[in-house]
Amino acid sequence: xxxxxxxxWPIPESTQEIENYMKQRVGLGISFDxxxxxxxxxxxxxxIYYCNGLCDTRFIxxxxxxxxxxxxxxxxxxxxxxxxxxxxxxxxxQPIQTLDEIVDLVLSGQxxxxxxxxxxxxxxxxxxxxxxxxxxxxxxxxxxxARDGFVENIILNTALTRRRIRDERLRFEMIKVGERxxxxxxxxYIEDIADPDLLKILRKEVKAIKTDGIPMGDKTxxxxxxxxxxxxxxxxxxxxRADVAAAHILEGHVIIYCDTSPSVIITPTTFFHHVQHAExxxxxxxxxxxxxxxxxxxxxxxxxxxxxxxxxxxEPSLLPKEIAFIGPNEQTNIPVVVQLLLADFGLEFLRMAAxxxxxxxxxxxxxxxxxxxxxxxIDVGLFVPEVILYVAVAGIGTFxxxxxxxxxxxxxxxxxxxxxxxxxxxxxFIIGSTVMFLFVVHMRALNTxxxxxxxxxxxxxxxxxxxxxAIPGSLLRPSxxxxxxxxxxxxxxxxx
Amino acid sequence: xxxxxxxxxxxxxxxxxxxxxxxxxFGGVFWGVIGYVAYFFNFTEISPQVIIEPWTLGEWKNGWLxxxxxxxxxxxxxxxxxxxxxxxxxxxxxxxxxxxxGIALFLVVFLILNPIFPGIKPFFELSRDTIITSICLxxxxxxxxxxxxxxxxxxxxVQVKEASS
Numbered sequence: 264x265x266x267x268x269x270x271x272w273p274i275p276e277s278t279q280e281i282e283n284y285m286k287q288r289v290g291l292g293i294s295f296d297x298x299x300x301x302x303x304x305x306x307x308x309x310x311i312y313y314c315n316g317l318c319d320t321r322f323i324x325x326x327x328x329x330x331x332x333x334x335x336x337x338x339x340x341x342x343x344x345x346x347x348x349x350x351x352x353x354x355x356x357q358p359i360q361t362l363d364e365i366v367d368l369v370l371s372g373q374x375x376x377x378x379x380x381x382x383x384x385x386x387x388x389x390x391x392x393x394x395x396x397x398x399x400x401x402x403x404x405x406x407x408x409a410r411d412g413f414v415e416n417i418i419l420n421t422a423l424t425r426r427r428i429r430d431e432r433l434r435f436e437m438i439k440v441g442e443r444x445x446x447x448x449x450x451x452y453i454e455d456i457a458d459p460d461l462l463k464i465l466r467k468e469v470k471a472i473k474t475d476g477i478p479m480g481d482k483t484x485x486x487x488x489x490x491x492x493x494x495x496x497x498x499x500x501x502x503x504r505a506d507v508a509a510a511h512i513l514e515g516h517v518i519i520y521c522d523t524s525p526s527v528i529i530t531p532t533t534f535f536h537h538v539q540h541a542e543x544x545x546x547x548x549x550x551x552x553x554x555x556x557x558x559x560x561x562x563x564x565x566x567x568x569x570x571x572x573x574x575x576x577x578e579p580s581l582l583p584k585e586i587a588f589i590g591p592n593e594q595t596n597i598p599v600v601v602q603l604l605l606a607d608f609g610l611e612f613l614r615m616a617a618x619x620x621x622x623x624x625x626x627x628x629x630x631x632x633x634x635x636x637x638x639x640x641i642d643v644g645l646f647v648p649e650v651i652l653y654v655a656v657a658g659i660g661t662f663x664x665x666x667x668x669x670x671x672x673x674x675x676x677x678x679x680x681x682x683x684x685x686x687x688x689x690x691x692f693i694i695g696s697t698v699m700f701l702f703v704v705h706m707r708a709l710n711t712x713x714x715x716x717x718x719x720x721x722x723x724x725x726x727x728x729x730x731x732x733a734i735p736g737s738l739l740r741p742s743x744x745x746x747x748x749x750x751x752x753x754x755x756x757x758x759x
Numbered sequence: 760x761x762x763x764x765x766x767x768x769x770x771x772x773x774x775x776x777x778x779x780x781x782x783x784x785f786g787g788v789f790w791g792v793i794g795y796v797a798y799f800f801n802f803t804e805i806s807p808q809v810i811i812e813p814w815t816l817g818e819w820k821n822g823w824l825x826x827x828x829x830x831x832x833x834x835x836x837x838x839x840x841x842x843x844x845x846x847x848x849x850x851x852x853x854x855x856x857x858x859x860x861g862i863a864l865f866l867v868v869f870l871i872l873n874p875i876f877p878g879i880k881p882f883f884e885l886s887r888d889t890i891i892t893s894i895c896l897x898x899x900x901x902x903x904x905x906x907x908x909x910x911x912x913x914x915x916x917v918q919v920k921e922a923s924s
Contacts, residue, residue, distance in 0.1 A: 571800075581801045689888045693802060697895040704902065705854060712910065718903055719910035722781040723773060742772070742914075749772070 272362045278308040278379050284362055285312065289370070297369070304333050305340035308379040309347065312365065317372030319391035326351055326374075326387065344381050351376065355388035367445070392416055397423060400503030400525070402667055408545045412503045417447050417522035420505075424451060424518075427509035432456075435520070438469050440484070444476030448484060451508075451518040451527075458745040461517055461531065461709065469519070480524030488530075489708060495675045497668035498708035500536045501526040507541050515746035531711035533743060534703065535728050537666035538562055543731045551731030558663050565660030565673050567696070569603055570680040572653050574692050581689065591647040600685035602646050606654040607678065609636065715743050775911060779845045780838055782907045787837025790900040791830040803892040804885065807833055809878030840864065841904050852913065854906035861901020865894050 275281060282299065285291040291299060296315040301308065309330060313323065329350040337346060348356065359365065365375045365384060372390035397419065400412035413420045421435050432454040440448045448469055452462060468488045477483040481501065485491075489498045502508055503526045508518050511529050519528040529536065538558060543551035575582050576590055576599045591599065613632050617625050637655075640646045657677060664670035676699055683691035706713035716724030724741055726732070740746040773781075791807045798806040810829045811820050819825055844860055869882050879885075885893075 583799055583801065689802060690891050693797075693888070693892050693895050697899060700899065701858075701902070704906070712906075718906060720782045720785065720903065720907035721911075722778060722785070725785075739772075 273360060274362055274365070274377065274382050274384055276380050276382065278310050278377055281362070281365070281377050282310065285365075288362075289366055300327065302327065302330060304330055304347070304378075305337060305343055307340055307343055310377050311374055312369045312377070313374045314369050314372055317392060318374055318389045322353070322389040323374060326353070326389075330376075344378055344383065347376060347378055348385060351385060351387055353387050353389065357386045357388075358383045359386050360384075371445075394419075397505070403502065403504050403507070403541060403665065405540075405542045405545055408541055409504070409506045411505055413505060413508075413525045413527060415523050415525050417449060417520050420520050420527065421449060421451065423505035424509055424512065427505065428453070428512060433512070436466070438466070440469060440472050440521075441474060441476040444478065446477050446480075447522040449520040451512060451520055453512055453515070456513075456515040456740070456746050456748050457517050458515065458747065461745070464709065465517055465519070465530065477521070478523075481519065481521040481526055481528050482524075484519060484521055485528055494706065495672040496534075496703060496706065496713070497537060497666060497672060498532065498706075498713075500529045500532040500666060501668070502529060503527075504541055510544075513751070515740050515744035515748075531709040531744065533708075533711060533715045534669075534713050535716070537669040538664060540665040544734075548731050548733045552729075555731055558665070561660040561663030562669075562673065563660075565657050565664070565670070566677050566680070568653055568657045568660070569607070569677055570684045570692055570695075572649070573600055573603060573681055574684050574689065577684070577688055591649050593647050595644060595647050597645065598685075599647070599650065600681065602650045603654065603681055604678070606640075606646060606650050607657075607674075607681075610654060610658045611674070711743055716741075775915060776842075776845075778911055779841050779908060782904060783838035783841025784834045786841065786900060786903045786907075787834035788830055790837075790896055790903065791833040793899075794896055795826060795830065797892050797896065803889045803896075805879055805889060805893065809876045810836075812878045813875055837900075837904075841908065844904050845908050848905065849908050849912045851905075852909060854902050854909075856909070857902040857905020858898050859901070860905045861897040861899065862894065864901060865897035868897075869893065 272284075278301075282291070285297075285299070289297055291297050291312075298313055298315060300311040300313070302311070303309070311323070311327070329352055330347065333346055333350060348358075357368075359368065359375070360383060364386070365377070368386045369375050372392065373386045373388050375384050375386050377384040394416045395414055397411035397414055399410040403412075411423060413423065424435075425433065430453060434450075434452055434454050436450045438448050438450070439445050450462065450465055450469070465488065469484065472484070472487045474483075474487075485499050491498055502511075508527050508529070512518055517530050519530065521527070539555070540558070543554050545551075546554065572589070579587075579590060582589060595602070613628075616628060616632075620628055637646075637651045641648055641651065661670045661674055664673065680692070680695050680699065683695035685691075687694075704712070704714045704718050712719055715721060716728060721742065723739065724743065727737070727741065735752075738752055739749055740751055742749070794803070794805075795807050797803050806826075806829075808820070808825055808829045810832050811825060814820075816825075820828075844857075848856060848860065869879065869885075873879055873882060
């Protein structure tokens with residue numbers, strides 16, 4: 264941590280001194296992945312520092328070839344720096360003046376060429392990081408639509424966005440986070456749309472992060488920025504889809520990219536950002552609206568179904584005549600609430616197991632889980648069949664939530680509500696759900712009311728949530744992002 | 760983005776009173792529907808239909824038409840409640856004043872206006888569940904009205920400040 268306060272040393276003329284510095288500071292000769300290639304060009308020392316694995320060997324060989332050929336074509340060594348600078352065949356050659364920069368750049372995967380007798384070294388960007396190429400994200404699949412998702416490389420991620428928004432006002436501000444990891448974090452936004460106040464807050468918060476490293480990537484950034492505490496509801500939305508990120512940038516959101524994370528953070532976020540999905544916008548507005556309503560139903564069922572049914576089991580008098588047939592028709596030895604919680608936790612076991620199980624085994628595991636456990640639990644008299652039914656529906660409802668984080672938060676809400684109903688019956692249900700609703704409503708993420716546009720009510724914004732509007736008709740950007748430019752498209756001539 | 764002559768063609772943001780109107784209407788209808796659902800599941804003995812019960816109307820008032828009409832009447836009354844909030848309390852910051860407004864409305868309806876509605880029993884004869892459900896509904900409704908109007912007010916204030924600076 265003290266390193267950052269250290270004086271910045273200029274590059275000495277003697278290459279020997281530089282090598283000693285690298286040995287001391289970076290452990291050249293101890294760490295196997297750091298190396299130096301020493302050349303003689305016109306009888307002067309030229310050294311190339313590199314970090315194995317982060318740069319492309321083929322490019323380096325070509326550069327060395329060029330440098331060595333200087334010996335064949337040139338005789339005067341007085342102008343060696345200019346010669347080398349010219350011969351480094353790469354579009355990104357950056358002169359640097361301090362030893363600190365050499366270290367930073369070599370460790371980021373660039374190669375640094377130092378020349379005897381010169382105070383300036385040359386950094387060449389030949390980086391090639393190990394990583395996968397863009398592929399469809401697992402968590403946000405669509406039937407139709409772009410299949411390129413973000414990857415672990417921030418350069419590729421910003422490039423995927425730039426491919427979709429060629430606007431000259433698109434900005435990617437780079438901030439380094441982590442005293443030791445020096446991870447790149449970028450704020451992506453459009454200059455004349457994004458809210459400057461939000462940008463100011465985000466910039467300040469990201470710069471204020473003082474930690475050694477952020478190996479958990481964007482999640483750690485989120486925790487530093489939003490100070491979530493024990494609140495289970497997700498305060499930001501993550502996406503791995505490049506088209507979703509681009510759509511939000513155009514709406515005036517600020518996107519936080521973090522190197523080594525295949526997802527980006529969308530800010531500011533409300534509850535309703537978590538229940539929308541790219542697929543709605545890939546189908547006709549009618550179909551998109553239908554899909555959205557079905558999803559709302561699923562989300563609602565995932566929270567309320569179990570507590571409500573439990574309430575009817577405990578207080579059958581509440582059931583209206585029309586649906587009085589509902590309820591456990593068999594008697595069991597175990598209280599229904601215990602059955603519900605057991606089944607719900609069983610489902611949670613399955614979910615966790617499915618994540619950790621290798622793919623070939625998970626199909627088999629799913630069969631075991633679905634057929635055997637459910638049926639046998641009924642046969643041995645542990646569960647009544649209704650428990651399996653309602654827990655399964657609530658479980659599926661959890662997975663209809665496009666945001667994984669919100670799905671899990673809803674699960675916690677459901678369990679709390681179930682326990683409250685078991686303890687206090689009707690008042691438990693009414694007061695419990697009211698308090699929970701109030702809790703969600705009073706949340707603010709980055710100064711944005713969490714339940715906007717329902718509460719505080721915004722008629723126009725709410726219509727955008729209720730129906731998936733056709734894009735040609737949506738003239739305005741959502742007011743919640745406080746866009747500097749409210750209009751997405753010019754109005755038609757005949758419209759008033 | 761577009762040339763300036765066109766700018767008057769752009770859709771205007773909603774005016775404050777219009778927003779209050781829609782908030783009141785939607786709030787009344789939405790929480791009326793929730794109230795009906797609560798009645799359907801016997802959480803409360805009071806159906807939204809109590810609103811048309813004082814009048815002797817046709818047989819339809821007990822059918823589905825009566826339900827729909829009474830929910831819309833609640834919506835219309837709610838517009839009035841929203842404007843009362845707008846005129847008196849809009850400057851009070853935060854959502855908790857809305858909650859207080861809801862409780863105040865509850866007290867007015869259940870204690871003072873109670874005799875008007877034959878469908879609502881005297882306050883002390885209501886069941887515990889009915890009182891709890893009603894008070895929760897009124898609280899949520901009050902927050903819906905109060906928080907929305909105050910938020911819009913704060914938003915307008917910021918925009919006016921930005922425009923003048």
